Amino acid sequence: MKKFTRSAVSTAAIAAMSTGGLALSSTASAELSANIGVVSNYLFRGVTQTDDSAAIQGGIDFEHDSGFYAGTWASNVDFGDDTGYELDLYLGFAGELANGIGYDVGYVYYAYPDSSESIDFGEIYGEVSFDMLKAGLAYTVNSDNDDDLFDTGDLYYYIGADIPLPEDFALGLTLGYYDFDIDGKDGVKASYGHFAASLVKDAASYGEFSFNLEYADIGEMDALGSSNSDDLKVWVGWSKTF
Template identity: 55%
Template sequence: MKKFAYSAVATAILAVGSTGGVVFTSSAAAEVSVNIGVVSNYFFRGFSETDDGAAIQGGVDYEHASGFYAGTWTSNVDFGDSTSYELDLYAGYADEFDNGFGYDVGYIYYAYPDARDEDGSLSADFGEVYGEVSFDTGPVGLYGGLAWVVNDSDDSALEDDDRYYYAGLEVPFAEVYAMDFLVGRTDFDDSDADNYTHYTASLTRDAAEFGEFSFNLEYEDEFDKDVKAWVGWSTSF
């Protein structure tokens, strides 16, 4: 489950950032970029999606000068059943103003094409609408947002009206390094479900043409309650 807000993807755990691409000749510039990455463990909101195994990930993004963007992203997963991969489709609008304030709103659909019920119907897919605001102060960047499940399949991990709130802080330093701290809260619409909070801390290093490397810590306060570490590499072109 790719981190939903496009701007957050670029700055945090599942790096999909756009550092280059194909520029199309038109009255308004547009750009297409491709991203690839490898992680030692694929985490989504505090939980491993690969049974603590490694993942190969990648996607394609389209960005228009108007602020519209759309893209797709995929990763292998391991849920202990026949499901082998995740395919995300998303679109939205994002912009940042001269005063450092930014916003990002859109929709993302999490698809698991080989996770099916006995009758062949999709059983794990779900979609979310999301919104994020951010503020670049210069020394640090602040961001926060909300994701809301608006449609789900019969056996999806999240259901209609489940909500996810998050806030984060990014601190760049020494030109090529950045620390990122995120706190997220999942509130289930089902009153019998256990709501929980998770925490992520990341150290990234921009290695220019060699991509970006990261070291990350994960913790959630309701189930495993163990600190887990993973490393990752990503690049885009």
């Protein structure tokens, strides 16, 4: 299943990572923003969440000058059952040290309120960055999925780069690995490598447009096989923050 985090643990949160919003009056500066997005395919770490179909997504974010942030984000999903949407809740703390090293740590809870099965789970995540480079991980700390995918103990880690280009373009690159706790048990092959590349155009008041390539090293007989198997995914997206 799954999105994210604010720090780009996955590309599903492009809208949530955009800047801008409505300033709130207080002694310390704070900001409230909303975002909306449309994607031709919702992928979470290289795995489609919509059976290769489009998704409408959106959320609300609160950010404080101290570095604290919190928010919620939602998207339609299609897992081939009665689950119709995903609702994420997250909070964290982000900032930059005097030497230019950035950091982002937090917790995200992935919920599926209309699912007939209990498949919710939560992760703690952390990312460090310097200039254009970044590295991070997400660890599943609580889950309703006992002895299954997205169970407690799963780990996703990655390295990447965000490269500014002329004319308000940017190139994002991510290389990651999803290490599932059930991998190898009873002959199950679940863990896989993941690569993503995104070309993003900031069109100012018109929002952001992106062209994305993603590949997950998943075989047809693996736990996440079928429509996610070993082929390059190409998707486009648009997002705007208010």
